[in-house]
Amino acid sequence: MIETISNINEVLSKAETIAIIGCSPSTHRTSNYAARFLQERGYRVIPVNPGPEEIYGEKCYDSLTHIQKDIQIDIVNIFRNSDYAADAVRDVAEWKKKTSQNPVIWTQLDVSSPEAEEIAEKNELPYVRNKCIMVEWDRYFK
Template identity: 75%
Template sequence: MIKDNKDIQQTLEKAETVAMIGCSPNIHRTSNYAARFLQERGYRVIPVNPEVNEIYGEKSYDQLTDIPSDIQIDIVNVFRNSKYTADAVRDTSKWKKQTGQNPVIWTQLDVSSTEAEKIAVEHELHYIKNKCIMVEWDRNFK
């Protein structure tokens, strides 16, 4: 589990690509604003949303494991109701096995769950709990 602000800052500094589970095409949704925010700061944001084909010029995938393995994912940002977070962590574990990559799981405010944290620990996945990625970026880089 990543708790330390220095680790969060290093995660954001090293990251280039963020897979955003629950990214919405609706400009009034926070996930949409966060995707644009991250893109404007140089990150590639890959939407994971089975309801749309594309968001902000990036192809949207039905699920994380559908993203081609030649794409390096540094952060899996979970923007869904907490009842789905454990499934997102399971998908990240599958992604890790499928690709050999070990992305950081980032849960937005009130998105973490005890089950998700447990799965992350069992599968040796770095896990950021209930932190807004935009707030943390501003705190570390503004």
């Protein structure tokens, strides 16, 4: 698991593409604001949410597992209720098996769950627990 400030800084510094599970097309939702925030800072943001066709010029996928395997994903940011965190981490584990990629799982504030953390650990997925990606970005790069 990633726990130290220096590791989080490194993750944010090296990342180019961030998939956001639960990215909303509604501008009043925090996940939508985070997508725009990250895009404006140079990241490619891939929205994952069944329903919308695109958000901020990027194709929106029904699930992480539907993203083409040739797209390198560095961080999977989970913006879902903690009741669904374990399912989202299972999708990341499936993505890892499908693509041989090992993205960092990033759970927003109050999103992580013990089950999600256990699944991440079992699948050797790096994990950031309950941290706002925008706050952490500002902490290191502002």
